[in-house]
Amino acid sequence: MAKPVSIEVWNPRGRYRVVSTKPMPGTRWINLLVQQDCRLEICTEKKTILSVEDIIALMGDKCDGVIGQLTEDWGETLFAALSKAGGKAFSNMAVGYNNVDVNAANKYGVAVGNTPGVLTETTAELAASLSLAAARRIVEADEFMRAGLYDGWLPNLFVGNLLKGQTVGVIGAGRIGSAYARMMVEGFKMNLIYYDLYQATRLEKFVTAYGQFLKANGEQPVTWKRAATMDEVLREADVISLHPVLDKTTYHLINKESLASMKKEAVLVNCSRGPVIDEVALVEHLRRNPMFRVGLDVFEDEPYMKPGLADMKNAIVVPHIASASKWTREGMATLAALNVLGKIKGYPVWGDPNRVEPFLNENAPPPAACPSIVNSKALGLPVSKL
Ligand SMILES: NC(=O)c1ccc[n+]([C@@H]2O[C@H](COP(=O)([O-])OP(=O)(O)OC[C@H]3O[C@@H](n4cnc5c(N)ncnc54)[C@H](O)[C@@H]3O)[C@@H](O)[C@H]2O)c1
């Protein structure tokens, strides 16, 4: 489209012009912007992924801030255009911001927001769901039932993997990786092995305490290990879930060689970003190892899948829905809107972007701060004392 034709406008007389490239769940984010004198324009164009040209047309000559999506290419061109339109802030409605060139934003003095914390448990729950679905072959079995193929119980029908007492491996034990690890350890009494650049002290303490609790109750205690290399996790774990950020160090972290070092019957889950896995190598590995299973929420060339992936019975594929619970998506919209609003109003940056609950309380006004600005240090933004 040359110029978006379909736009919903809220508070036409508002002083600050804020653009959202997509309609987002809930109404709180809209109300918060409108109450603070923003004219909000929401692009309601039917096209799923907006191009750089589409967004430039949306921003127009005067735009104070933009709420955008992880599918958009926020690089030099868009930040130059936003800055020219007088804009001070952009926020992704996502925690991941690998679609954003933060250096370009710094160059134009534009604050870049993201939405951590509110999606941690929801995303970890989907990773846990995919782990279970893959281990117990739930999708294959469902398809079999619907195809009318079930003609009675059989000892060998859809035999999968037991999780209890097995080892769960986590690559990237940050917010989501740690939440996932706790679910698998506590829920299924799995032992933990993890790899991260940093020590996950709270996670280690949790597993230690849970192990002691189990022991005191006469059960086999769970254990944890921080692996010195990612390879150690790949070799030892029965279920491996990927939760790192996507950057140069994690691109194709899982490739032909790393897949070969995993157990033949392992389960691999990816709810981080598609390019963390070399998907062509994965398809080949799935083909050669029918008992190896994957659960994928994200894809290397999203929204596309590499040839052959859709035909693999040992792959479960869902369309990037890991954060898709109502509470989380409404919360993400709120945090993204407050990042943009806070910068427009000159508010300081919230001290701890992992502790965003005060912004999500629907019964109280949010703190006068930007919940999470990833380039706050580079821009020298003040930190809230609240
Ligand atoms: N599928 C989805 O819908 C969905 C939802 C939320 C987040 N995500 C993705 O998950 C990512 C993680 O989110 P988070 O909130 O847990 O972030 P986080 O920053 O808390 O955790 C990321 C962890 O990865 C680690 N890491 C970085 N480089 C690494 C490397 N080379 N090897 C091993 N570990 C490394 C970091 O040290 C950190 O602990 C996001 O960046 C986003 O891309 C996807």
Ligand SMILES: O=C(O)[C@H](O)CO
């Ligand atoms: O990074 C993110 O937040 C996800 O991919 C969407 O929730």
